[in-house]
Amino acid sequence: MWNSKLSYWLAVLRGLLFAGGLSSVIWSITALPAFWKMMPASDIAARIVADDRFKLGALANVLAGIESEQAGALSPPGLLRAVALAKLRVAEEAMLRRSSEQADRSISAAVEEVKSALAVSPNDSFLWLMLYSVETTRGGFDLQNLRYLDQSYAAGPREGWISLRRNRLSLGIFSTLGDATQSAVISEFEQMVDADFVEHAALNLMGAGWPYRERLLAALVSADIVSRQGLYKRLAAEGIKLPIAGIPVDERPWR
Structure with a gap:
């Protein structure tokens, strides 16, 4: 009698463990790829905010990988932010080693990415600061651009x-x-x-x-x-x- 009850509960426990393991596998298949995509992007964004330096050209390669994950889908705000910041840093590299025309195209593309990210996350004070900075770098000091700096302080x-x-x-x-x-x-x-x-x-x-x-x-x-x-x-x-x-x-x- 006791052995049969023990066998019954062991079977139940094995079933629960199997179900729990299966649900974990399902969760990892569906959820972990999203985390895998986001973590490198968030790490890159954090390093750019901290003003870390990257090897010349390395960030462009990472950016290509991020954008390939982004293609064809609505991007989370964090991914949009990472792409915008990466493009800004790549534009800075372009200003140092390319013709002025190529640099202008890189900066213009970066500005559009920043504005797209801000449309999704208007309270991102760092992006507002970067928008002010890049517009000033591109066109010189302009009182009209002070609104971006004002917004940076208002947001954070x-x-x-x-x-x-x-x-x-x-x-x-x-x-x-x-x-x-x-x-x-x-x-x-x-x-x-x-x-x-x-x-x-x-x-x-x-x-x-x-x-x-x-x-x-x-x-x-x-x-x-x-x-x-x-x-x-x-x-x-x-x-x-x-x-x-x-x-x-x-x-x-x-x-």
Whole structure:
């Protein structure tokens, strides 16, 4: 009696395991290819956002693979984003090693990809920043393009690695920005210091941000005190001693 019951439950358990295994196989067949397609694209996009460098021509080969997966189907937003960013980087390569006509065609194609991606993901602050950057590179500074930079800040005012590139660009044209965007740029600088991106903040301050140093430093009152001290020391190492909230100015010339 006991053996028959045990045999029964073992059979049931084997059936459940088989069903579970079968469902896993089915899931892997249907779902995993989508993940396989997306993961390389998302990795590429992340590396481009972090401003990683690729071997010359390598990104064009990867892009061809991504586009072959994309052909004939509606693309997920992440894939559209990856294609747009990859084409932008390929266009940068073209500007360095091809004729101006070929580079112009590459840039035009990249701009169209960026706009297509933004039509699907209008809150992508990095794509808005790249659209501003590439249009400025292609046609020179134009007040009309500032709307792309404004939209980048509106879509993502706190964006980590994006801020490191965006803040420098924005300080370079700070006087032409509207009041709301200027406030966002100042706040972004404070967030960079608070997050301990002291080296980037110091370079921005000593470079394009120098005419606006009083506003930038005044905003640091709420930044982490240790990061403020780090910024003070970094500037002092360059012979620059500026008042930073909560940090006493060392007037000794040998320090």
